[in-house]
Amino acid sequence: MAIARTTGQGGNYRKTSAGAGMTAKGVDAYNRETGGNLKTAVTEKKPSKMRAKRRKSYCARSLGQMRDHNISCSKTPDKRICAARRRWRC
Numbered sequence: 004m005a006i007a008r009t010t011g012q013g014g015n016y017r018k019t020s021a022g023a024g025m026t027a028k029g030v031d032a033y034n035r036e037t038g039g040n041l042k043t044a045v046t047e048k049k050p051s052k053m054r055a056k057r058r059k060s061y062c063a064r065s066l067g068q069m070r071d072h073n074i075s076c077s078k079t080p081d082k083r084i085c086a087a088r089r090r091w092r093c
Contacts, residue, residue: 022090023083044091062093 015029022044025033030041045058065088069076076085 019081019083019086021086023086024090044087046090046092048092058091058093061091062088065091065093 015026015032017024017026024044025041027043030043033039033041042057045054045061047054050058065084068074069084069088072084074082074084076082076088079085
């Protein structure tokens with residue numbers, strides 16, 4: 004059984020306008036199904052040391068994805084990667 008790729012209220016993924024990425028419900032569903040250990044986005048201004056490291060890692064990884072796919076958030080701010088990076092405060 005695959006994870007439902009739904010957006011909107013009650014869905015597992017956020018709409019791009021809402022910051023993209025998975026919802027807490029989606030993360031829980033994914034972890035239940037796969038036995039994984041995903042966590043939700045680090046969105047606070049002053050995260051703890053561990054969460055700050057996770058944010059820094061995500062920001063570096065997503066910047067590499069943007070470069071690989073030649074995406075410029077100043078030109079196309081409506082892309083999911085750009086919305087997610089804004090949500091993570093990258």
